[in-house]
Amino acid sequence: MAKRSYTKTPMRELAPEIRNRSFSEVALGYSLEEGQLEASRCLQCKNAPCIQNCPVMIDIPGFIKHIEVGDLKSAHEVLSKYTNLPAICGRVCPQEKQCEMTCRLGRSKKFEPVAIGNLERLVADWACQQPIEMISNSKDKGKVAIIGSGPSGLTAAGDLAKLGYDVTIFEALHVPGGVLTYGIPEFRLPKKIVEKEIEIITAQGVTIETNVVVGKTITMEEIQAEFAACYLSVGAGAPNFMNLPGTSLNGVYSSSEYLTRINLMKAYDFPNYDTPVLTSKNVVVIGGGNVAMDAARSAKRLGAKNVAVIYRRSKEELPARKEEYEHSVEEGINYHWQTNPVEYINDGTGKLKAIKCVKIKLGEADESGRRRPIVIPNSEFIITADTAIEAIGQGANRVLLDTFPDLRLNRWGYIEANRETGETNIPGIFAGGDIVTGAATVILAMGAGKVAATQIDSYIQNQKVHV
């Protein structure tokens, strides 16, 4: 075999000056040859550490081995045992902090880790090209309701269907997918891909009912009466605001509204689609996570001249994935480090004109280990902006919780559930994903869905023994 290359096989990407004007996907995927080349870098470790660090414990060397010989079908069979959403994970998982971080190859001097995410994507994209196989799982083990069709609910549903349950997902919006559909933009995660992976799950016998807000359209009592068990995976969808003066000015958005208009409602294609979003010259995004990057890069694509991110800590502390940050810089997004907004300024007609900001210095580390931001006196300055987008985090989605007072919540308003089993204080009601952990990641939400599926299965089987 040829000598292993030190670096990952690069993935082709759209050029920055093209992609910052289009919502087409940035990363273009591997060809089979590129995939085989990358697969040949894997050491096929015994006790592979990459598996241990994957929240759903995918047999990573197992599927990579099949890619090396060009057998994508077998590679896909291995992947499917562990994940229902591989094309999604291959695109949005923070692999650099999970499997790839512990990769033994990456640990040896001079070598980069195996590009596990890219390989997963190659296999999944191949699978998405194949005709969908209808699988007739028996549905005789009982009825299970899943509330919310994000990655957590979809994963639980897929696993329960395979185990022989009659599964119905209830989704409040008119399309399923949760954040995958309404939050993460097309240029990172094409909606075609999300639709396809959801179709593969429904082909296993899962029913998805959209336009159903549980708590409103149907109540939890009705769910409890009709279903043997229920999994709550309603996500952490409620936007936080900083409550600055001027928040109600036109042009001030939450990232949730901005991204929902663009992704769910396709406002980037207005007026072919009916929902608009403001197109602006000068856009400022407040925050430093993946959500902030998504909002900033979307604004650029909508035609903004200047897009700036303001973040209260330094570049070293930016919580966003490095790849997303680098992509954003290539696309022309500017950064104001150690800066905080204090006021939105009115242009006199009720529209945003500028943002008053202050500079921040970083003090001693607090309990979270991050240095505490301190405002520098007399450091005010003005940034011109006709759109401001606050991407400062989400809280619990309350639309169901408010109608289900018996369910125990923790002090942040998320559902109190056993992390090992997904059990809540109410027998037969399980919960997981962002509504338990607070805003986290796709793969952690999927992990929680897998756990819940197993636990719901044993809960129902035990009940049958007892009755």
Add this chain to the structure above:
Amino acid sequence: MFKIVERRELNSIEFEIFVEAPRIAQKAQAGQFVILRIDHNGERIPLTVVDTEPDKGLVRLIFQVIGKSTAALAKLQTGDSLSDLVGPLGKATEIENYGTVLLVGGGVGIAALFPIIKALKAVGNKVITILGAKNKELLILADECRKYSDELYLMTDDGTLGQKGLVTDAMKFVFAKEKIDTAWAVGPSPMMKFSTLAAKKAGVPIYVSLNPIMVDGTGMCGGCRVTVDKKIKFACVDGPEFLGAGVDWDDFSNRMKQYRDEEQIADTIYKGGMPNGKA
């Protein structure tokens, strides 16, 4: 898909549809609304549930044509279907026996007021109703409201029906002759604002129903935020009804203008014109 089983033109700009949606028909209460999408490219538009026929699985909606989506909705005929309909959303009106209640409706807001009138009457309130519109043609549901009202006053801007004048003129008249325990006002925002002022003068608590621009309607986007008692509230989950006295009306009217330019482009193209260069 949600089938329109009946459609009526109330006048040149207001339309009524009965839509098949059994679950919503079972659940909807006075004060709640639905969000619908006409088709694949459509906006999510909120409309109040005017009435329900639970045994037939029908919800009744009344809307006024103001922009592209409502114009397209008005084109649909009996037998056509909406691609999406979700609800009931928002908090229901707190229906109690308050004693004597005053209900004030303006324009298409009368549609949203009607179920509140009906529910308040059903629990034994003395119901006094004031309805207002530009002219006789645009004053909707007067007969139905009369059925559930102990007293009914009609006001038109041009005097073609009832008294010539504003609903607030009639409010002053009622406040002068009768002790009102609680009031409601539903209509265009200037009307709700001035009704709030009139009620405040008379020392009567008044609820208004806010209709800001919405997206999801489930508390997830923050687009429908309104300032009430100096705090941010989401009209779709904390409302749509709020005590009028706490509402920051300037903020509210300002946010209604958010997409005026964009809506105009959509409307112009829809009517076959050319967008003004911007789209």
